[in-house]
Amino acid sequence: MIASTREVRTRNTRGAGTRAVLAAGVVALAAAACAPGSSAPPAASPAQPSASAVRTDAAALGDVTLTIWDQEVRGGQAAQMKQLNAAFEAKYPNITIKRVSRSFDDLNTTLRLALSGNEPPDVVQANNGRPQMGAFVKAGHLRPLDAYAEAYGWKKRYSQSVLQYVSYSADGKVFGQGNIYGLPQVGEVVGILYNAAKLSELGLRPPKTWEEFEAALAKAKAAGEVPLQLGNLDKWPGVHVFGTVQGRHVPADQITTLGFGRKGASWTTPENTRAAEQIVGWVDKGYFNKGFNGQGYDASWQAFGKGEGVFLIGGSWLIADLEKVMGKDLGFVLPPGTGSAPGPVATGGTGLPFAITAKSPNPDAAAAYIDFITNADAMKVLTANGLLPIADTEQQKVKQGPQQDMFTAFGTAAKENGLVPYLDYATPTFADTLGAALQDLLAKKSAPQDFLATLEKDYKTFVESNG
Amino acid sequence: MIRTRSSSVRARAGHPPGEPRRVAFLYLLPAFAVYAVFLLYPIGRAVHLSLFDWDGLSLGTWAGLDNYVAIVEDEGLRAAFGHALVLVLFYAVGPLVIGLTLAAILNHAKVRGLGFFRTVVFLPQVVAMVVVAVAWRRVYAPDGTLNGLLGALGLDSLTRGWLGDHTFALPAVGVVGTWFETGLVTVLLLAGMSRIPPELYEAARLDGAGALREFLAVTLPSVRGEIAVALTLTVIAALRTFDLVYVTTRGGPGNSTSVPSYEVYHRAFGLGQVGSAAAIGVTLTVVIFAISFVINRVADREVS
Numbered sequence: 001m002i003a004s005t006r007e008v009r010t011r012n013t014r015g016a017g018t019r020a021v022l023a024a025g026v027v028a029l030a031a032a033a034c035a036p037g038s039s040a041p042p043a044a045s046p047a048q049p050s051a052s053a054v055r056t057d058a059a060a061l062g063d064v065t066l067t068i069w070d071q072e073v074r075g076g077q078a079a080q081m082k083q084l085n086a087a088f089e090a091k092y093p094n095i096t097i098k099r100v101s102r103s104f105d106d107l108n109t110t111l112r113l114a115l116s117g118n119e120p121p122d123v124v125q126a127n128n129g130r131p132q133m134g135a136f137v138k139a140g141h142l143r144p145l146d147a148y149a150e151a152y153g154w155k156k157r158y159s160q161s162v163l164q165y166v167s168y169s170a171d172g173k174v175f176g177q178g179n180i181y182g183l184p185q186v187g188e189v190v191g192i193l194y195n196a197a198k199l200s201e202l203g204l205r206p207p208k209t210w211e212e213f214e215a216a217l218a219k220a221k222a223a224g225e226v227p228l229q230l231g232n233l234d235k236w237p238g239v240h241v242f243g244t245v246q247g248r249h250v251p252a253d254q255i256t257t258l259g260f261g262r263k264g265a266s267w268t269t270p271e272n273t274r275a276a277e278q279i280v281g282w283v284d285k286g287y288f289n290k291g292f293n294g295q296g297y298d299a300s301w302q303a304f305g306k307g308e309g310v311f312l313i314g315g316s317w318l319i320a321d322l323e324k325v326m327g328k329d330l331g332f333v334l335p336p337g338t339g340s341a342p343g344p345v346a347t348g349g350t351g352l353p354f355a356i357t358a359k360s361p362n363p364d365a366a367a368a369y370i371d372f373i374t375n376a377d378a379m380k381v382l383t384a385n386g387l388l389p390i391a392d393t394e395q396q397k398v399k400q401g402p403q404q405d406m407f408t409a410f411g412t413a414a415k416e417n418g419l420v421p422y423l424d425y426a427t428p429t430f431a432d433t434l435g436a437a438l439q440d441l442l443a444k445k446s447a448p449q450d451f452l453a454t455l456e457k458d459y460k461t462f463v464e465s466n467g
Numbered sequence: 468m469i470r471t472r473s474s475s476v477r478a479r480a481g482h483p484p485g486e487p488r489r490v491a492f493l494y495l496l497p498a499f500a501v502y503a504v505f506l507l508y509p510i511g512r513a514v515h516l517s518l519f520d521w522d523g524l525s526l527g528t529w530a531g532l533d534n535y536v537a538i539v540e541d542e543g544l545r546a547a548f549g550h551a552l553v554l555v556l557f558y559a560v561g562p563l564v565i566g567l568t569l570a571a572i573l574n575h576a577k578v579r580g581l582g583f584f585r586t587v588v589f590l591p592q593v594v595a596m597v598v599v600a601v602a603w604r605r606v607y608a609p610d611g612t613l614n615g616l617l618g619a620l621g622l623d624s625l626t627r628g629w630l631g632d633h634t635f636a637l638p639a640v641g642v643v644g645t646w647f648e649t650g651l652v653t654v655l656l657l658a659g660m661s662r663i664p665p666e667l668y669e670a671a672r673l674d675g676a677g678a679l680r681e682f683l684a685v686t687l688p689s690v691r692g693e694i695a696v697a698l699t700l701t702v703i704a705a706l707r708t709f710d711l712v713y714v715t716t717r718g719g720p721g722n723s724t725s726v727p728s729y730e731v732y733h734r735a736f737g738l739g740q741v742g743s744a745a746a747i748g749v750t751l752t753v754v755i756f757a758i759s760f761v762i763n764r765v766a767d768r769e770v771s
Contacts, residue, residue, distance in 0.1 A: 036519055036527040036741070109736040112523050135739050139524035233631055235719050291609030293720045294628020294636075299608060428738050439720040445633055 054147050058092045058368035066365055067098045067121040069114070071107040071352060076320055076385035080185075083381055084373045091372075095365055104352075108132070115141040115357060122360040123369060125352040126182060128165050129425045130175060130261065133355070137181055138172030143356045144179035148367040154183060154374075157391045161417050162187070164260075166353045173466055175425065176260040182353030183370050185382060187390040189334070189348035189410045189419070190240045193304070193312040193322065197329040198225060202310070206331055210248050210338040213311075217287045220310040228282065229309030230292040231300025232442065235435030236424065240347060241313045242279055242438055243423050244335045247345035249275040252420055255345070259421035261430070263463050267456040268449075276441060276448035283442055293439055316406045320386040323402045332405040334413055344418035348410070350390055427462035430455075510752075517745035523735070527742065534746035544747065547725040548754070550637055551706050554726070557641025558648050558705030559698055565645070566652030566697065571682055573653075574660040585657060589650040596647070600714035603643045604630065607715075630716050636724050640715055644705060652697040659693035660686060695766030699759050706755050727751045 055061065072081040078101070085097050100121065102110070107125065114120050115136055126133045126142070136142045149155050155163065162184075169178035192213065194206060199216070202223055207213035220227040232238040246255060250271040257265035266272075282288065289295065289309065304312045305325035312318075313335075322330050334344045354373070356366045372378065379389035383396040386403065393411045398404050413419050424431035434455060441451040485491075517534055521527030538544050573584060591599065606612045607629035614626040629639045663685065671681045709728035712718060718725035718733075727747050735744035 035529065036516055036521045112736065112739065116524055131737065131739055135522060135524055139522070141524060233628070233716065233719065235717055289609070291614075291626075291628025291631060294607065294631025295609050296604065299610075303610070432733075432738075436719060436721045439631070440633075443631075443633055443720055445721060 054151050054367065055364040056148075056151050056368065056371075058095060058365055058372075061094065061362070061365050061368075063094050063096075064362045064365040065096045065098055066123060066362060066369055067100065068123040068369070069100045069102070069107065069111070069121045070125045070354070071102060071104045072125075073101050073103055076387050080378075080381050080385040080387060081373075083385075084378055088369060088372045092368070095369070097369070115139075118359070120357040120359050122362055122366045123354055123356055126355050127352055128182075128350065129422075129431075130172075131428045133166070133181060133353070134168055134172045134175060135428075136172075136355075137168045137170070141358050142181045143358050143360070143363055144170070144181060145183070145356065145367065145370075146179050148371070149180050152367070152371045154180070154371075157374075157376075158183070159391075159414055161414055161419055162350060162390055165350045165421065174262070176256075176262070176421075182355035183374050184350035184353040184390055185374055185378070185387075186351035187348065187388050187393065187410050187414070188315055188317060188351060189346050189388075189406075189413055190244060190313065190315050191332055191334050191346060191409050192244075192336075193314055193318065194331045194333070195304070195307065195310055195326070195329055196331045198307070198310045199331075206333050207336050209336050209342075213336060217282070217311070218285070221285065221287060226289045226309040227287040227311060228289075229300055229304040229312045230288045231295035231297045231303075232293050232439060233295055234297045235439060236431065237297045237300070237314075238438040238442060239423055239431075239434055240315065242275070242434075243347040243420070244313050245279050246272065246275040246423075247335055247347065247420060248338050248341065249278070251341075252343075252345045252418065255420040255423075258459065259423050259425050261426040261459065261462055261466070267452045267459055272452055273448055276451055280441060280444070280448060283444065288442075293443055316388050316410065319402050319406050323386075328401060330402045332402050332409060334409045334418075344413050344416055345420055346409070346413045346418055347422055348413055348419040349422055427458055429462075430458055433458040513745045514749055516742055517749050519742045521741045522739040523741040524739065530742055534743045535750065537743065538746060538750055543722055543725065544727075544730065546722060547727050547730050550724060551708065551726050551751075553637055554641050554644060554708055555702055555705040557638070558644040558708075559701035561641075561645040562648040562652040562701055563694065563697060565649050566656050567687075569649075569653045570656035570660055571686055574657060574686075575678070585654055588653045591647045592650050596710040597714055599643065599647060600711045604715050607639055631720050633720055633723050636716055636720055640708075640711060640724055643711060643715075644708070648701045648704060652701065655693050655697045656690055659690035663689045691766055695763055698762050702758055702762065703755055706751065706758070 070081060072078050081099075081101070085099060089095065089097055108127065111124060111126060111132065112135075115124070116139075120141070126136055133142070145154075163180060164176040166180055166182045166184065167178050168175055168181055192207070196206075198220075199205065202216070202219055202225070204216050204219060207216055217227040228241075230237065230241060243255075250269070254265045254269075254271070257263075258267065289300075289303075292300075295303075301312060301314060301318050301322065303309065305322050316332070319330070319332060334346050337343055337345070354370045356363050356370070360366055374391070376392055379392045379396065382389040383398060388406055388410055389396060393407055393414065396407060398407060423434055427433075437446070437451050437454045440446040441448065446454075516527075518530060518532070519527035520530040520533070569588065572578075573581060578584060608614075609626075609628040609631075611629075613629060617623065617626050627635065630636050632639075667685050667689070668681060671685050676684060707728050708726050709732060712724055712726050712729050713732070716724045718729055728751065731744045731748045731751070733744075734740040734747070
């Protein structure tokens, strides 16, 4: 009895062993055979229809349901979207809009999965940069919109400096040139927000030159104020401050090449070194609030709104919220030029562009929708909701104050080709590399040279592998 | 007909009593099917993905073990695993020491309103980690509660942006873990201690043991099983920390609080390096499995 059980057990284990080997073999075979993503569409981008082949008469498209994923969830953004969607449905009763809106972060994380599915939404808001729009173009998930751009005259309404932010080569490798893959509603520009009441207390005026700005920081410090409010816990806010400083020291075309991750520029230049040194100098002089690396972004601009800080380097997107708190005390200027480089150079770009997915069965209706939310009437709706329309900016009538400042700033920068891309567009990993490296630099854990070497390594690695 | 029955009887005679083994497996099948679909398949799929270079969108290319080699070679990732080990100190060792002390006191002193204290100590466990993280983010803010407290004590020189400080960010995150896990450990140990027969304590006291001696000789050996459970749970929690880091620091300042789980999320959803993310996930699973195995092995051996 005992012997037989033992024998049975050995036989069983031997059997299990053989089976395990077999199973391992099968798994290995399967692993080598079916690569992930094999159900994805071919990487070649879908064929471009000619302008005459696209239909622009949305009312004649029959009953269509458009699924739209956007991230317009805050205040004025949410209001304009609701208003425009309702107007669109009223104008074209045959088209029903199924809107899915999520926060920016949630959209970022779910979009990739949604697009690789078999029934993606028709219209999606995809971030301009390489990890999103670039990757989607490369995978053939987005439809090139050039035929629609021609049919609807988008290229006439949008300046070339704006369209570069939504342009990619068909293989997704070159950013800033090639086909158009989306259309944004709003513009963004990073500038200097100031507390007008505090400026006049200090006997200062809004800075007209970079030297004046630095002098104002020094004076604010001497008077016991926080000269420059910064909340860098979330890593990226510092990038906007550094980008602004960089714009005073580095020629705009170099920043553009670096920012779009194209060949032919370098981080380890004397100009970039001077920019890094200047921002470290501000840390040394105590221009930033104490513990800025541990301060959250929202907490930081809210503190500025409550009067903690004379200046805040930040984006035009903060103005609507801050104006509610500060009213006429809020001012906004483009980062002023230096004596040697007076032209306006500002980090800026577009809101998230609306793109059409390659698998959408209703591209004509989708394009009609995108045209509707970006046409001249839509721009007026955006203005009325306190946003910064990306086209026809100068035609808008707004009352004097921060909103007027913002319109002037963006209009000037766009007209004079002073917009330079967000630096984190450069490579898929650059947002992290730069964010972490800047926290290190500002905490004086690394020297300007090491900081720039870190950035150069990421940039060069990407540029070389991108071909 | 007759032959079949007799042969089945004969077959059964050579086996242990009860249904034949194949039937037993049949009983296991429903549970196994669920387990396989929701656990084994995803794990297998993750291992499979980790062998590819895949962006989550286009066709993946076979990478073999490259992703694993990269984990070993990548200084940043090694650091991330290092941070996770530091968090083990805060999540597991700290709560164990505090929990043992607290539980011994609560148990020994026969405090009135024990239920109340148990609830209070356990409370952090009930709150979602994201809520905990948001609350602590405010505590650690430059103008937050902690700095306010230090200022009130005249310790202004110690105030700082805790989560933005290269030296203190990781311990600051760890302390949240300690605060969070202490309740669980304490309640586990209290349950264990309440099962110790009072005669053991009487005997120890008759032998002239003091409170400390009593704790070491009676309490500690009796709750060895609970300690193993507590350590297993808290070590796993420490190693797979994600939500806390995601909400408080996003791995910063610099990369001083990056942890493997955050890297998995970040690479898969942010950077589109799905293969690499899967490889980190698989490695983390192996590490967690190994550590839990050792903990339980050690606890078992000492018992027997």
